[in-house]
Ligand SMILES: Cc1ncc(C[n+]2csc(CCOP(=O)(O)OP(=O)(O)O)c2C)c(N)n1
Ligand SMILES: CC(=O)[C@@H](O)[C@H](O)COP(=O)(O)O
């Protein structure tokens with residue numbers, strides 16, 4: 001266990017109300033202690049660090065000025081909410097964060113009344129806050145009461161369409177709503193886009209606003225009748241950053257920029273807003289990601305997420321890896337193919353490193369596009385690239401592709417455009433928990449006419465699937481693969497183009513056939529080996545394709561075995577459902593086949609290690625073994641853990 005910091009004042013703060021009696025000087029001290037505690041805690045657990053460090057002062061100031069949980073403080077993405085958790089009755093559990101049975105790494109309604117809205121996908125906070133404001137004004141029932149609705153949204157999250165949809169609506173409704181734009185000039189990677197440049201311009205052109213300036217600029221949220229006189233006064237002042245911003249055009253009062261680490265600016269500004277706000281207001285706060293911890297501040301991602309680390313040196317404690325990560329295999333294979341084909345290009349939605357497209361960006365920057373947190377646009381942009389004669393790879397985590405689903409259907413599938421979807425983080429991802437689980441993509445893609453849907457059983461298979469996708473111009477194609485390292489198989493120098501809709505036999509056995517789709521194959525083989533010891537020798541096949549199915553392979557397995565069991569890392573409605581449909585259509589059930597489909601359960605599984613999450617899901621080798629025995633009616637004694 002690492003040394004815990006001395007935090008005498010923070011120790012007195014169990015809930016935000018305890019901040020109320022403190023002086024501004026004491027609040028500054030609370031912020032300093034909160035920063036030390038956040039660093040110490042994350043050093044023991046790993047997790048999101050940089051974003052939280054950047055909002056320490058803002059967190060203290062918000063809780064000191066407003067009255068949560070009556071006032072609703074809504075953290076966008078909420079990866080920056082660790083300091084908020086520490087201040088809101090969860091300090092004693094902060095070292096359980098992102099672990100099995102511990103605190104979530106994100107805000108979660110079921111975890112605390114101080115988390116009025118759960119998040120983890122970005123850019124939802126303004127919509128949710130506006131909903132709270134409207135519910136308040138309509139007299140909706142609320143256990144915690146109704147107060148202000150305050151959205152805290154980052155500059156990266158501000159690149160997504162949802163944020164503008166919400167501001168457009170908020171400006172129209174004109175309700176009292178507070179949006180704090182936490183501008184640290186960072187997403188996970190450096191932010192991209194015209195909006196980012198616009199924000200930089202806003203504060204490059206104007207110095208930080210003092211309380212005096214803010215008061216002068218706060219014309220538009222002053223109640224009548226003071227507004228007119230104040231406006232005349234403001235008009236006489238030259239060079240203010242207030243007035244004429246995009247936000248004002250959308251119907252918001254704009255305040256800022258304000259130094260988000262200076263409590264002497266933050267506290268009076270927030271108090272003024274609380275006392276006088278009228279209609280929607282956007283407060284532009286400038287912060288530094290990783291603030292106050294040199295190893296985080298010095299990292300290119302400003303310490304976005306980290307493994308456990310040594311507080312003094314900042315050195316991370318990572319387990320050595322035995323195999324390349326799927327992400328790296330994807331990135332390297334794409335670069336290899338792009339070298340031979342100038343039509344290959346790539347799209348990421350703010351996740352260049354996470355998807356491995358950083359490799360492509362380094363080698364072929366003009367063919368690599370980071371669209372910002374904008375999955376919807378990213379998918380349609382890729383559709384346009386495909387229509388324009390390119391071979392685009394849209395590399396998007398399974399969970400984030402959900403946001404671009406209508407674009408997948410309407411812009412890609414209906415037009416049969418050959419967009420290649422590289423779907424990383426398929427299946428259960430571990431510490432990020434339910435919000436980031438890649439559970440649904442097989443189901444929501446394989447039901448689309450003309451889509452080819454593949455899943456890689458190992459890293460070599462992934463290489464083949466990247467090559468297969470590159471060569472496939474007939475329509476959309478997707479391949480999914482899990483988070484983390486591969487299984488350690490020998491890697492082919494080059495990917496081979498697979499025959500569309502053709503699976504492969506892994507081992508020939510009898511009585512029961514195990515039909516795997518994706519990276520559970522390792523567990524399936526392990527189960528088959530364990531069953532050998534019980535005198536049962538299953539056949540094992542890797543389906544490779546959920547669409548089109550390998551009909552010959554599946555029907556042969558069905559006809560030659562007493563039982564057929566499909567296994568996948570996805571929710572119901574995916575591969576197994578398509579297999580069941582085929583078997584039903586072909587009348588195979590009429591012959592007495594015992595068919596079982598092992599899928600993720602119909603629940604959202606909380607964070608834990610991937611193995612623990614798969615144990616909850618009942619998809620580990622021992623579960624597969626048990627399913628075989630149960631299906632064959634073999635008595636089970638001493639089930640393996
Ligand atoms: C829809 C969606 N796409 C991608 C992500 C991955 N993601 C998490 S945080 C983040 C960067 C957010 O940047 P910003 O809002 O500026 O917050 P900061 O980390 O800078 O505080 C990204 C891209 C996500 N959570 N949700
Ligand atoms: C908050 C968020 O959405 C990302 O930071 C995410 O946690 C990254 O996940 P990976 O670690 O799997 O890239």
Ligand SMILES: [Mg+2]
Pocket residue numbers: 154155156157182183184185186187
């Ligand atoms: Mg940011």
